[in-house]
Amino acid sequence: xxxxxxxxxxxxxxxxxxxxxxxxxxxxxxxxxxxxxxxxxxxxxxxxxxxxxxxxxxxxxxxxxxxxxxxxxxxxxxxxxxxxxxxxxxxxxxxxxxxxxxxxxxxxxxxxxxxxxxxxxxxxxxxxxxxxxxxxxxxxxxxxxxxxxxxxxxxxxxxxxxxxxxxxxxxxxxx
Numbered sequence: 001x002x003x004x005x006x007x008x009x010x011x012x013x014x015x016x017x018x019x020x021x022x023x024x025x026x027x028x029x030x031x032x033x034x035x036x037x038x039x040x041x042x043x044x045x046x047x048x049x050x051x052x053x054x055x056x057x058x059x060x061x062x063x064x065x066x067x068x069x070x071x072x073x074x075x076x077x078x079x080x081x082x083x084x085x086x087x088x089x090x091x092x093x094x095x096x097x098x099x100x101x102x103x104x105x106x107x108x109x110x111x112x113x114x115x116x117x118x119x120x121x122x123x124x125x126x127x128x129x130x131x132x133x134x135x136x137x138x139x140x141x142x143x144x145x146x147x148x149x150x151x152x153x154x155x156x157x158x159x160x161x162x163x164x165x166x167x168x169x170x171x172x173x174x175x
Contacts, residue, residue, distance in 0.1 A: 005141040008124040009159045013105040015051060016092070016118075017152060019062040019069055019083075021111035022128060025148030036066060044152035045076050051156050052077045054165045057099060061091045063114050088118045109155060111135055111147050126155055 020026050023044055029037040048058055058078050062069070065084035073081050080098075082091035095101060106122040108115070111131040119125035119138055126141040128151040136142055143151040160166040 005124065005126075006158075006162060008140060009107075009162045011105055012056075012107045012124060012159050012163075014057040014059065014095075014101055014107070015048075015156060015159075016059045016061055016095070016106060016108045016122070018108075018110040018112075018115055019060060019066075020064050021131070021147040022109050023060075023069075023148065023152055025146065026111070026130075027148075038066065038069065039148065040072060041148055041150050041153070043150045045072075047153040047156035047160075048076050048078060050167070051160065054160065054167075057101065059095055061085055061088050061095075061108075061118065063088070088114060089121070092118050092121065107155065107159065109143075109152065 017023055020038070023040050024038040031037060051058055057080070059080035059082070060073055060078060061082045063085055070081050070083060080095055085091045096103070103121060104123045107124040107126060108119050108122045109126045109128070110119050111127055113132065113134060115135060116138070119135065125139050126143065127135045127139040128143050128145060128147040130146040131139070131142070143154050145151040145154050157166060
């Protein structure tokens with residue numbers, strides 16, 4: 001793990017997150033209807049809303065395809081939502097093309113092998129504490145917090161504090 005990840009945090013303008021294992025704990029509750037239910041941390045939601053308010057780009061790129069996830073992200077103000085991605089790199093390239101983004105200003109948080117390629121292509125690949133060994137081995141920062149328990153909040157807060165954008169008095173609606 002690169003000890004100089006904080007210098008990379010200072011350059012981040014775009015946050016990209018996987019869903020299962022990052023914004024959730026990776027567990028799925030299966031209902032008799034076949035619906036898959038996930039649980040998300042409201043502190044992650046607060047940090048996402050604050051990042052958006054401060055002008056950062058936030059996107060979701062996930063292999064999962066849940067309308068509940070899409071609804072939650074839209075509620076938080078995230079509109080760049082790529083679900084059901086078999087090839088996450090295609091989604092990343094679309095995002096870059098759509099907004100003329102720079103990979104040198106991107107942070108991606110993933111937790112498992114489908115995130116490998118995309119994490120290799122951004123400036124700051126990070127992961128939750130309970131990510132797979134392979135993902136930890138390529139991450140420049142490993143959060144001490146598990147997926148679904150606030151690791152997204154933790155990395156956004158670090159970044160915004162380094163860039164003097166963390167505002168504890170910000171008026172952000174409930175997340």
